[in-house]
Amino acid sequence: MHRLAVPILLTTLSSALAHTQVTVVMPKPAATVAAPRTIQLRFSEPVNLRFSTFRVVPLVDGPSTDTAALKALALKAGDPRLMNLGPQPSGMAAQLSLRLKPGLTPGAYLIAWSVLSEDGHPVRGHSLFRVK
Structure with missing residues (x-):
């Protein structure tokens, strides 16, 4: 009986540990591009956008990208540092x-997101791109 319980437990744990992932980001991570008009994100499963946050900001020297992403996610909608509109x-x-705001100036930009996974866990991530 114990032999059967282990595979069931592992299957249950692997299902429970599966969180939503961002599978595609455009511009591609670390790409250097002409100023884009939009950012595209694709998820491994549908997410409830009402409980999600997306921020695009210029990357400034100083904090790590992880710290910069957390700071970006804390910005209120309409903050002048945000490059995403709407x-x-x-x-x-x-x-x-x-x-995005038109005419992004040359430099590095950070895309930060926080989405609510289907299992109720928040998932955060970020990506960088450069404007030439």
């Missing part, structure tokens, strides 16, 4: 397009 998206989606 209202907070809502509904369920497996992909998202974020409009």
Whole structure:
């Protein structure tokens, strides 16, 4: 009986540990591009955008990218440091397009996100790109 319980437990744990992931980011991580008009994010499963946060900010020298991402996520909508425009998206989606302010200046930019995984756990991440 114990032999059967182990595979069931492992299957249950692996399912419980599966969190939503961002599978595609455009511009691609570390890419150098002309100033984009939008950022594209694709998720491994639909997420509730109402409980998600997305920020695009210029990357400044100083803190690590992890720290910079946390600071970006703490910015309020409408903060002048934000490069993404528009209202907070809502509904369920497996992909998202974020409009950007026109004419991004050359330099490094940070895309930061926090989404609520289907199992209720928050998932944070970030990506960098450069504007030439």
